[in-house]
Amino acid sequence: MKSLHSLSRSKVLPALGILLAAPIAAMADEADVVRFSEIAKKHKKVVVPIPSEIFNVLDKFDVARNDWRDELKVPERETCRDRNQYALFLGRVVAEGFLAVEAQDREAIRSIGRTVLSVAEELGLRSAVIKHTKAIIDEANDGDWSAVREEFDATRQTVRDEMEKRRDQDLAQCVSVGGWIRGTEIITALINRDYSAKKSEILHQPQLLDHFTTTFKEVRSFQKSPRMKKIIVGLDKLQPLMTDEGVISKQRVADIQSISAQLRKETLTP
Amino acid sequence: MTTARSHSSLYRLGTYLLACVFMFSQAQAFVVDALSFALEGAEKHVSEKGGYTLRKDFWQGSSASGEGYAIKHHLVKGNSYWFWVGTESDDSTMAIAVYNKKGTKSFEGKVEKGSNWIGAQVSVPKSGTYYIAFKITTKDKQEAHWAVAYAFK
Numbered sequence: 145m146k147s148l149h150s151l152s153r154s155k156v157l158p159a160l161g162i163l164l165a166a167p168i169a170a171m172a173d174e175a176d177v178v179r180f181s182e183i184a185k186k187h188k189k190v191v192v193p194i195p196s197e198i199f200n201v202l203d204k205f206d207v208a209r210n211d212w213r214d215e216l217k218v219p220e221r222e223t224c225r226d227r228n229q230y231a232l233f234l235g236r237v238v239a240e241g242f243l244a245v246e247a248q249d250r251e252a253i254r255s256i257g258r259t260v261l262s263v264a265e266e267l268g269l270r271s272a273v274i275k276h277t278k279a280i281i282d283e284a285n286d287g288d289w290s291a292v293r294e295e296f297d298a299t300r301q302t303v304r305d306e307m308e309k310r311r312d313q314d315l316a317q318c319v320s321v322g323g324w325i326r327g328t329e330i331i332t333a334l335i336n337r338d339y340s341a342k343k344s345e346i347l348h349q350p351q352l353l354d355h356f357t358t359t360f361k362e363v364r365s366f367q368k369s370p371r372m373k374k375i376i377v378g379l380d381k382l383q384p385l386m387t388d389e390g391v392i393s394k395q396r397v398a399d400i401q402s403i404s405a406q407l408r409k410e411t412l413t414p
Numbered sequence: 415m416t417t418a419r420s421h422s423s424l425y426r427l428g429t430y431l432l433a434c435v436f437m438f439s440q441a442q443a444f445v446v447d448a449l450s451f452a453l454e455g456a457e458k459h460v461s462e463k464g465g466y467t468l469r470k471d472f473w474q475g476s477s478a479s480g481e482g483y484a485i486k487h488h489l490v491k492g493n494s495y496w497f498w499v500g501t502e503s504d505d506s507t508m509a510i511a512v513y514n515k516k517g518t519k520s521f522e523g524k525v526e527k528g529s530n531w532i533g534a535q536v537s538v539p540k541s542g543t544y545y546i547a548f549k550i551t552t553k554d555k556q557e558a559h560w561a562v563a564y565a566f567k
Contacts, residue, residue: 174480174551175480175507175509175549175551176507176509177509177511177549178482178509178510178511178547178548178549179482180511180513180517180519180545180547181517182481182482182547182549183482183483183484183513183545183547184517184545186482186483186484188484188485188486189486190486190487190488190543191473191485191486191487191488192488193487193488193489193490194469194471196467196566197469197490197493197566198490200467200490200492200493200566200567201490201491201492201493204492294467297469297470298470301470301471345491345540345541346490346491346492346541347541348540348541348542349488349541349542350542351486351488351515351542351543352488352543388540388541388542
């Protein structure tokens with residue numbers, strides 16, 4: 145019979161070693177894994193995709209250049225009543241820029257570039273934006289369409305960064321929403337030309353809508369503006385049409401198009 | 415006339431401001447480091463050969479060692495995405511996963527790791543909001559500064 149002493153040496157210590165090592169190994173395993181339960185309750189604002197992410201998918205639908213061109217509504221430089229209006233308009237103009245890239249319309253891009261610069265000037269952002277608008281016009285002249293698209297993305301990003309630096313987050317949201325409304329109108333128009341459930345899938349955006357609506361409702365000054373109120377009402381109308389349940393039918397696409405077109409006319413133009 | 419007390423206050427204020435500047439530059443340095451590690455992961459994918467377009471924006475923050483964190487992101491079906499998390503904390507263990515809003519991880523892509531970064535590729539089955547979840551467990555149990563970048567094609 146082995147003594148307790150010999151047992152501790154031959155069996156207990158290795159056993160203890162295993163017992164101690166197991167939790168350490170488990171801890172190491174845990175560090176390799178991040179579970180949903182660890183992050184689910186940490187609600188953060190949703191990151192809004194940049195237009196290029198959406199247009200990248202639309203590229204795969206092989207939309208004819210003329211179809212893009214038909215949807216183009218090159219906006220003229222307009223005088224707005226306030227900075228929110230200018231920011232909404234700027235978002236809309238940049239969205240139009242992406243469309244002009246798809247249509248490969250040099251003249252439209254040049255005109256949009258000039259309008260972007262002039263609206264940026266009204267918002268005190270001329271010096272930040274001028275390098276982008278110059279590049280947009282140069283690259284459009286060279287026919288480097290992917291570079292033009294990247295430059296429109298960069299313009300949008302610079303505008304948002306500058307606004308956030310100046311603590312103008314509300315204006316930055318206006319740029320996003322202005323672009324999103326016009327972007328949604330463009331996408332729905334194109335899907336309806338040659339409808340398929342595969343294409344309409346891109347319109348499942350309930351949490352994005354939630355994000356925009358919540359943000360707009362939180363800004364007290366927006367509550368006093370009839371224009372902003374219209375946007376909130378419009379976004380609320382779009383919410384049930386753009387849920388993530390089921391297929392978005394041709395009729396629903398048409399309804400989304402009609403609401404976003406109305407929103408553009410009523411809120412994105414002075 | 416400046417009193418000894420106000421001298422002392424001024425001294426304290428000066429020290430405080432210096433500390434703030436130091437802390438700010440330290441924090442900035444952490445972010446720059448974390449971002450440069452994230453971009454190290456991105457490098458081969460955003461090259462001409464990789465074909466991914468890098469979004470010129472990033473997200474940053476800090477979290478306790480071993481604490482899960484997530485970026486909530488609208489992902490579009492039809493795109494392939496790469497997300498990279500970088501940290502300045504050496505010898506840390508990093509984890510990454512992409513979940514849908516119900517907590518299902520049903521669209522596993524590739525995962526790549528470097529010394530201070532981890533990346534995950536994902537193509538979602540449905541357009542919608544997803545959680546880019548990650549965790550950094552540092553060796554010294556200190557909080558980790560991180561930065562997240564992503565690209566798509």
